[in-house]
Amino acid sequence: MNTLKKFLGLIWMVLGPLTMTFLFMQAIDKVGLTHTDLERTNTILQWAIILFIFLPISLGLMIFGFYAWKGEYDHLPESSDEL
Amino acid sequence: MSDNLPKNNIFKVIGASSLGTLIEWYDFYIFGSLAVIIGHQLFPGDAGASALINTLAIFAAGFIVRPFGALVFGRLGDLIGRKYTFLLTLVLMGGSTFFIGLIPSYKSIGYAAPILVLILRLIQGLALGGEYGGAATYVAEHAPKDKRGFFTSWIQTTATLGLFLSLGIIVITKNILGAETFGDWGWRIPFLLSIVLVVVSIYIRMKMHESPMFSKLKAEGNVSKNPLKESFNNKANFKMVLLALFGATMGQGVIWYTGQFYAQSFLENTCKLDFNDSRYILLWGIAFATPFFVVFGAWSDKVGRKWIMLSGMLLGILFYRPIYQMFLDDTDYTKIEQTDILSVTPAPVTSILIANSTDSLRTVSTKVMLRNGASFNKVQTDTVSATKGILLGKEVVKDKVLPKPVFWKFVGLIFFQILLVTMVYGPIAAFLVELFPTKIRYTSMSLPYHIGNGVFGGLVPFIATLIASFSGATPLSGLWYPIGIAALSLVIGAIYLSNKRDENIND
Numbered sequence: 011m012n013t014l015k016k017f018l019g020l021i022w023m024v025l026g027p028l029t030m031t032f033l034f035m036q037a038i039d040k041v042g043l044t045h046t047d048l049e050r051t052n053t054i055l056q057w058a059i060i061l062f063i064f065l066p067i068s069l070g071l072m073i074f075g076f077y078a079w080k081g082e083y084d085h086l087p088e089s090s091d092e093l
Numbered sequence: 094m095s096d097n098l099p100k101n102n103i104f105k106v107i108g109a110s111s112l113g114t115l116i117e118w119y120d121f122y123i124f125g126s127l128a129v130i131i132g133h134q135l136f137p138g139d140a141g142a143s144a145l146i147n148t149l150a151i152f153a154a155g156f157i158v159r160p161f162g163a164l165v166f167g168r169l170g171d172l173i174g175r176k177y178t179f180l181l182t183l184v185l186m187g188g189s190t191f192f193i194g195l196i197p198s199y200k201s202i203g204y205a206a207p208i209l210v211l212i213l214r215l216i217q218g219l220a221l222g223g224e225y226g227g228a229a230t231y232v233a234e235h236a237p238k239d240k241r242g243f244f245t246s247w248i249q250t251t252a253t254l255g256l257f258l259s260l261g262i263i264v265i266t267k268n269i270l271g272a273e274t275f276g277d278w279g280w281r282i283p284f285l286l287s288i289v290l291v292v293v294s295i296y297i298r299m300k301m302h303e304s305p306m307f308s309k310l311k312a313e314g315n316v317s318k319n320p321l322k323e324s325f326n327n328k329a330n331f332k333m334v335l336l337a338l339f340g341a342t343m344g345q346g347v348i349w350y351t352g353q354f355y356a357q358s359f360l361e362n363t364c365k366l367d368f369n370d371s372r373y374i375l376l377w378g379i380a381f382a383t384p385f386f387v388v389f390g391a392w393s394d395k396v397g398r399k400w401i402m403l404s405g406m407l408l409g410i411l412f413y414r415p416i417y418q419m420f421l422d423d424t425d426y427t428k429i430e431q432t433d434i435l436s437v438t439p440a441p442v443t444s445i446l447i448a449n450s451t452d453s454l455r456t457v458s459t460k461v462m463l464r465n466g467a468s469f470n471k472v473q474t475d476t477v478s479a480t481k482g483i484l485l486g487k488e489v490v491k492d493k494v495l496p497k498p499v500f501w502k503f504v505g506l507i508f509f510q511i512l513l514v515t516m517v518y519g520p521i522a523a524f525l526v527e528l529f530p531t532k533i534r535y536t537s538m539s540l541p542y543h544i545g546n547g548v549f550g551g552l553v554p555f556i557a558t559l560i561a562s563f564s565g566a567t568p569l570s571g572l573w574y575p576i577g578i579a580a581l582s583l584v585i586g587a588i589y590l591s592n593k594r595d596e597n598i599n600d
Binding site: 062 | 156157160328329332333335336338339544548552555559584585588589590591593
């Protein structure tokens with residue numbers, strides 16, 4: 011199980027930047043589809059919020075993957091003394 | 094200490110915490126339910142800059158602010174105590190809701206109206222971000238170790254009951270005043286009424302004592318000096334925050350929002366069900382399923398939290414597409430036979446002029462009743478042009494009313510989805526409480542909870558609609574978002590989480 015945890019860590023590390031790239035491309039695409047200035051400003055605002063909030067989450071997923079790859083989740087703490 | 098708490102006291106603790114959380118959810122939902130009316134009253138009709146404020150007020154406060162509220166109030170809760178912090182969130186939430194009910198209309202004060210709405214909405218989002226962690230921690234820290242899941246599951250019911258209460262008060266007020274008066278000023282009553290509920294709740298909460306575990310920490314001088322640093326700068330604890338987010342709350346958030354919110358939106362917007370029918374279906378489904386929050390919370394005390402939550406996610410992954418396919422098939426009225434039709438009643442044809450044009454829009458509407466008790470409206474809107482003649486529009490079938498057996502089948506399908514919500518949501522408060530130590534518990538558990546719920550869950554309608562707009566998408570394509578997120582959370586949870594309960598949270 012610990013080997014599986016480690017190798018899956020690689021997937022989580024890759025998934026973070028992939029998600030951000032996908033969202034960024036979607037943002038450009040959807041802003042390009044707008045017709046009026048107001049619609050464009052609203053869409054930019056919505057996507058800016060989404061990118062702003064998902065960037066740290068994607069970083070978190072990469073860090074989670076890195077910890078998993080390093081074997082940090084092989085043993086979970088059983089009491090607060092371990093935290 | 095908590096094991097020796099008298100039984101009536103623990104129920105007072107649960108009652109005081111749940112009532113406050115219920116009011117917070119009530120306050121949060123009434124804005125969503127009345128957003129259209131508020132838009133007419135407090136925002137200018139010609140959009141302009143206020144459309145941006147409107148977007149922010151409705152879109153952003155729903156999910157972006159909650160994690161920040163979790164950080165701000167979580168930190169306060171670990172510094173000054175649970176009782177006073179979640180008292181503060183209640184005052185902020187209730188106060189801002191009350192003041193939304195007092196904002197003069199756009200006609201009276203201009204752009205100050207939408208700006209005030211935005212500010213109060215942001216305060217609401219922050220307060221909600223701080224409330225849940227406090228209430229769950231407070232109850233869990235009073236509960237005996239073998240009933241932590243059971244007692245905290247009462248807190249979990251409040252999100253659903255808050256939705257119920259908000260719908261109920263809006264419907265009652267509207268029925269008493271009439272639709273016109275309600276749209277004019279009556280919509281303010283549910284907001285203003287909030288203050289009564291808040292005062293009662295504050296009175297009850299003021300009489301409660303601080304959590305025994307936090308009091309002990311304080312007496313021993315072991316309260317955290319910097320909860321944010323200790324939660325997120327301490328690698329061992331930060332690892333658990335990440336695990337809680339990706340292995341549990343992320344999946345729980347999408348299951349919750351799909352079952353309770355996306356389902357209603359799908360029935361109304363995609364299946365074109367009648368307004369009342371879609372709401373009654375949801376209300377019945379919620380009413381039948383709500384007791385299961387407590388059932389699964391209590392069960393998690395016996396068999397562990399992990400597999401109950403993950404089973405809820407797995408069932409969602411497996412059954413969402415078949416369920417929504419059934420919704421589509423059973424509301425597809427395009428293949429009805431002529432012999433199925435009982436009557437066809439045409440409504441008067443209406444015609445309105447298009448602004449700055451000589452053309453007009455002509456609407457032809459027909460109500461069709463079927464022999465099995467179902468009905469629907471066929472609406473066709475054509476453009477009547479002085480130069481080009483009549484340009485025929487597409488016929489739309491809407492306001493579908495279901496025959497009784499199908500109505501109850503839909504109630505069953507919604508019940509099943511809410512049952513999954515109760516599986517993932519019932520045990521999660523106890524699960525999060527047991528993951529973190531007392532001195533930084535409020536901070537550590539609030540952030541993953543609100544990112545999971547507010548961000549991953551709150552974005553279900555937006556991202557599902559986005560996916561449905563891709564070329565080649567079908568009405569079911571939007572489901573890939575909750576299915577994908579739940580699947581990711583299921584894999585991470587199954588492989589990395591432990592099912593072992595921490596019996597001692599007094600550390």
